[in-house]
Amino acid sequence: MRILIKQVTVQDSRSEYFGKRVDLLAEAGQWIEIAPSIQAKADVVIEEANASWSPSVVDLRVHHTLPGGEFREDWSSLQAAALQGGVLDMLLLPTGEPVAQTAESIQFIIQKGFQAMAPLTVDNKGENFAELLDLHQAGANWFGHGAGSLQHVDLMGKCLQYLQTLPVTIVSRPDTESLSLYGQIHEGLQSTLQGMKGIPVLAETLSIKRDLDLLRYVRANAFGQTSSGFRLHFACLSSAESVELIRAAKAEGLPVTADVAVHQLVFTEEAVADFDTHFKVFPPFRAESDREALWEGLKTGVIDAVVSDHHPIEFESKAVEFDHAAFGTIGLETLFVAFMQAADARKLKQAADYVTVRPAHLLGVQLPELTVGSVCKGFVYVEAIQAAYAESMIKSKSKNSCFLGHQFAHQIQYVLQGATLTKN
Numbered sequence: 001m002r003i004l005i006k007q008v009t010v011q012d013s014r015s016e017y018f019g020k021r022v023d024l025l026a027e028a029g030q031w032i033e034i035a036p037s038i039q040a041k042a043d044v045v046i047e048e049a050n051a052s053w054s055p056s057v058v059d060l061r062v063h064h065t066l067p068g069g070e071f072r073e074d075w076s077s078l079q080a081a082a083l084q085g086g087v088l089d090m091l092l093l094p095t096g097e098p099v100a101q102t103a104e105s106i107q108f109i110i111q112k113g114f115q116a117m118a119p120l121t122v123d124n125k126g127e128n129f130a131e132l133l134d135l136h137q138a139g140a141n142w143f144g145h146g147a148g149s150l151q152h153v154d155l156m157g158k159c160l161q162y163l164q165t166l167p168v169t170i171v172s173r174p175d176t177e178s179l180s181l182y183g184q185i186h187e188g189l190q191s192t193l194q195g196m197k198g199i200p201v202l203a204e205t206l207s208i209k210r211d212l213d214l215l216r217y218v219r220a221n222a223f224g225q226t227s228s229g230f231r232l233h234f235a236c237l238s239s240a241e242s243v244e245l246i247r248a249a250k251a252e253g254l255p256v257t258a259d260v261a262v263h264q265l266v267f268t269e270e271a272v273a274d275f276d277t278h279f280k281v282f283p284p285f286r287a288e289s290d291r292e293a294l295w296e297g298l299k300t301g302v303i304d305a306v307v308s309d310h311h312p313i314e315f316e317s318k319a320v321e322f323d324h325a326a327f328g329t330i331g332l333e334t335l336f337v338a339f340m341q342a343a344d345a346r347k348l349k350q351a352a353d354y355v356t357v358r359p360a361h362l363l364g365v366q367l368p369e370l371t372v373g374s375v376c377k378g379f380v381y382v383e384a385i386q387a388a389y390a391e392s393m394i395k396s397k398s399k400n401s402c403f404l405g406h407q408f409a410h411q412i413q414y415v416l417q418g419a420t421l422t423k424n
Contacts, residue, residue, distance in 0.1 A: 001027070001028075001043045001044065001419060001421075002025065002026070002027045002040070002041070002042040002043050002044070003025070003026045003027075003042060003043065003044045003046070003376075003416065003421055004023065004024070004025050004026075004038060004040065004042035004044070004045045004046070005023065005024040005025075005026075005046045005047075005051075005053065005380060005414075006023050006038075006045065006046065006047040007021055007022075007023060007047065007051065008021065008022065008023075008024065008051045008052055008053040008380060009021050009051070009052040009053070010022060010052070010053050010370055011052050011053060011054040011055075011352040012053070012054065012055050012352075012356075012357075012369060012370040012378070013350045013352075013353050013357060014357065014369045014370075015369055015370040015371060016371070017034060017370060020036075021036075022034055022035060022036055023035055023036070023037055023038035024038075024053065024370075025038050025040055025042065026376045026416065026419075028419055029375060029376055029418035029419035029420075030373060030374065030375060030376065031370065031371065031372050031373065031374055031376060032372065032373075033372065034370070034371070034372055044421060046380060046413075046414055048380065048382050048413060049382065049384075050382050050383040050384060051380050051381070051382050051413070052380070052381055052382075052383070053370065053378060053379075053380055054086070054336070054352050054356060054378055054379055054381060055352070055356040055357065055360075055367050055368070055369075055370070055377065055378045056086055056087065056088035056089065056356065056367065056377050056378050056379065056415070056417070057085060057086045057087040057088070057089075057335060057336050057355050057356055058087070058088075058089045058090070058305075058355070058356060058359040058360040058363055058365060058367065059082075059087050059089070059090040059091065059307055059308050059310065059332065059335060059355075059359070060090075060091045060235075060259055060305055060307045060359050060362065060363060061091065061093065061235055061236070061259065061261070061307035061308060061309045061310070062078075062090045062091060062092050062093065062308065062310045062332065063092075063093050063095050063147060063309075063310060063311040063312065063328070064092035064093050064094065064095045064096050064100070064109075065095070065096060065312055066096050067096050067097065067098065068096055068097030068098065069096065069097065069312075071314055071397070072312040072313065072314055072397060072398050073312040073396060073397045073398060074397060075112065077395065077396055077397040078332075078396075080395040080396075081310075081330070081332040081333050081394075081395045081396040082332050083395075083415050083422050083424070084332070084333040084395045084412070084424055085308075085332045085333040085334065085335055085336055085337075085412065086336050086378075086379040086381070086412045086415055087308075087332055087335065087336075088377060088415070088417055089115065089360065089363065089365045089367075090114055090115065090332070091114075091115040091116075091117055091142060091363060092109060092114050092115065092116055092117060093117050093144065093146065093147050094116075094117050094118055094119040094124065094144060094146060095124075095146050095147050098123070099119050099123055099124055099146075100116060100118070100119075101118065101119050101122065101123070101130050101131070101135070102131075102134075102135075103131075103134050103135060103137070103138035104138075106118060106135055106138040106139055106140050107138050107139060110139045115141075115142070115363060115365070116139065116140055116142075117140065117142040117143065117144050117171065118130065118132070118135040118136070118140035118142070118143050118144075119143070119144070119145065119146065120132070120143050120144065120145050120150055120155075120156075120159045120170070121145065121150065121155065124145055124146035126145065126150055126151060126152045126155060127152075129155075129158075129159070129162075132159075132162060132163060133166075136166055136168060140168075141167070141168050141169065141364060142168065142169045142170075142171060142233075142363075143159070143163060143168060143169070143170050143171065144170065144171035144172070144173075144235075145172070147173060147311075148173050148175055148177075149172045149173055149174055149175045149176075149177075149207050149211075150172070151176075151177055153210065153214070156210075156211065156214055157214045157217065157218065160214055160215060160218045160232070161218045161221075161222075163230065164218055164219070164222060164225070164226045164227065164230045165225050165226065165227055165230075166227050166229075166230060167227045167228070167229025167230060168227075168229070168230060169230075169231050169232075169233050169257075169362070170231075170232050170233065171233045171234075171235055172207065172208075172211050172232065172233070172234055172235065173234075173235040173236050173283075174204045174205075174207035174208045174211070174234055174235075174237075174242070175203055175204060175207055175282075175283070176202070176203045176204075176206045176207045176210075177203075179199075179200055179202055179203035179206065180199045180200075180203040182197050183197050183198055183199030183200075183203075183284075184196040184197055184198070184199070184280070184284075184322065184323050185198060185199065185269060185272050185280070185284045185285070186198060186199060186201075186269045186284040186285060186286045186287070187199055187200040187201070188269055188286070188287055189269065189287075190269045190270065190272055190273060191269075193273075194272075194273075194275070196322070196323060199282075199283070199284050201238075201239040201241055201242075201286065201290075204237075204238060204239055204242055204283060205239065205241045205242055205245060208234060208242055208245045208246070209245065211232060211234075212232075212245065212249050212254065212256070215232050215254055215255075215256070216254070219254075230255060231255040231256060231257055232254075232255065232256050232257075233256070233257045233258065233259070233362070234246060234256065234257070234258040234259075235258075235259055235307070235309075236259065236260065236261045236264070236283055236307070236309055237258050237259070237260050237264075237294065237297070237303060238260075238261075238264050238283035238284070238285075238286050238290060238294070239283075239286055239290045239293070240289055240290045240292075240293030240294075243293045243294060243296070243297040243302055243303065244293075246258045246297070246302050246303070247297070247300070247302045250302065257304045257305075257362060258297075258302065258303050258304055259303060259304060259305040259306065259307045259359075260294050260297070260298070260303050260305075260306055260307070261281075261306075261307055261308065261309040261331070262306050262307070262308060262309075262331060262334070262335050262338050262339045262342075262355075263281060263285075263309070263329060263331065263338070263402050263403070264283075264285065264286075264291065264294055265291065265294055265295060265298075265306070265339065265342050266338060266342050266403075267279065267285045267291075267402065268285050268286065268287060268288050268290075268291050269284070269285050269286055269287060270285075271285050271402070272284075272285065272322075275322045277318045277319070277320070277322055277325035278318065278329065278400060278401065278402045278404060279329075279402050280318075280322060280325050280326070280327055280328075281309075281311075281327055281328060281329050281402065282327040282328070295346060295348075298348070298354060299348065304358055304359075304362060305354055305355070305358045305359040305362060306335070306339050306354045306355050306359075307335070307359070308330075308331030308332050308334070308335040309328075309329070309331060310330050310331045310332045310335075310396075311327075311328030311329060311330065311331075311400075312328075312330055312396055312397060312398035312400065313326045313328045313329075313330075313398055313400040314398060315398075315399065315400075318400050328400065329400055329401055329402040329403075330394070330396045330398055330399070330400055330401050331401070331403075332396065333393075333394060333395060333396065333401075334389070334401065334403045334406075334408070335355060336352075336355055336381070336410070336412065337381075337408040337409075337410045337411065337412065338403060338406070338408065339351070339354065339355055340352065340381075340409075340410050341408055341409045341410060344409065375418060376416045376417070376418060376419070377416070377417055377418070378415075378416060379412050379413075379414060379415040379416065380412075380413050380414040380416075381410050381411060381412045381413060382410070382411055382413055383409055383410055384409070384411065385407055385408075385409055386407060386408050386409075386411050387407070388405050388406065388407050389401070389403050389404055389405065389406045389407070389408065390404065390405075391404065411424075412424050
């Protein structure tokens with residue numbers, strides 16, 4: 001089948017056509033011609049006003065609810081939500097019940113077309129090591145403690161010590177649980193006004209400092225056995241001080257990377273003023289000064305990627321009093337459109353890279369460059385103010401989006417993966 005895409009602006013910064021308006025012709029899943037104008041016949045012709053072409057989105061943080069959480073998300077709804085958001089590669093957290101912690105379960109996830117993060121400890125309990133080497137040999141190159149941070153200092157140190165010999169990434173969503181316990185929102189103005197226990201920035205920064213100290217320690221005692229492909233990745237930064245800690249660590253030469261959830265770049269603690277549980281996320285929305293620091297961290301390369309932190313929660317766990325509601329928001333479908341809208345407002349250069357090329361590099365996935373002869377993998381999106389985002393538009397099985405009611409300036413229209421074309 002031949003597919004002709006007319007007059008799109010290329011948003012692939014690696015391509016010689018970057019920033020140019022061109023026609024794209026694909027056949028049998030490959031680009032066969034790219035030119036200012038193509039008159040060839042095609043089975044499908046796509047022509048949209050104000051259209052752009054982007055490489056597919058790569059999401060480094062998706063809460064995995066399978067098995068055990070089919071009522072929140074199943075394989076079909078997960079894939080449908082991903083297609084809606086242009087996400088063709090994603091990393092699933094080890095958060096199913098039971099946890100995917102055998103070689104066979106890791107291989108099963110990979111065969112499904114996903115990337116699998118493996119647990120550091122059995123059942124994410126922080127007591128006994130998982131079969132780390134077996135999981136790596138089965139295809140797991142990322143390891144983490146469920147969706148959070150391993151609290152046991154000695155265990156975390158030994159995980160760093162053992163895994164630093166391999167080309168793998170250890171993930172920490174920094175949190176000191178003894179400080180964040182029972183917290184509901186950011187410790188600041190809103191927690192004072194609403195009389196709710198706050199979650200201090202210190203809970204995050206203390207965890208980062210601890211893990212950086214452990215990393216320094218194991219590297220100093222590695223006897224030259226550290227793999228050049230090993231790194232420690234900090235997920236979902238939310239504060240200005242966290243950005244500065246990562247900035248200093250990178251300047252020191254430590255093998256660290258970091259990401260930020262897209263909703264942290266859009267909202268602040270003011271979002272929870274009306275006790276809307278859709279805005280109850282972890283880490284919590286913090287002060288405006290923190291949000292500004294996160295954007296500056298992106299612009300200066302301290303933060304390497306933007307993620308969705310897609311966390312499906314059933315209706316019953318959100319439609320309760322704020323202090324009883326579960327933390328989390330879905331985000332696969334809105335990662336790209338929400339980020340691009342916010343990035344455009346700040347005139348961030350090569351914005352699409354932060355959700356495509358950059359996370360692909362971290363994850364080690366091949367994201368084909370837009371050039372003649374390469375595989376088709378990306379999507380067409382248009383710029384036009386759409387109707388307010390509503391539950392009826394959501395493909396995910398869970399509807400707990402903090403972007404409900406939000407108006408987006410971009411909409412993904414067509415997703416192309418090889419010879420498969422999907423219209424949203």
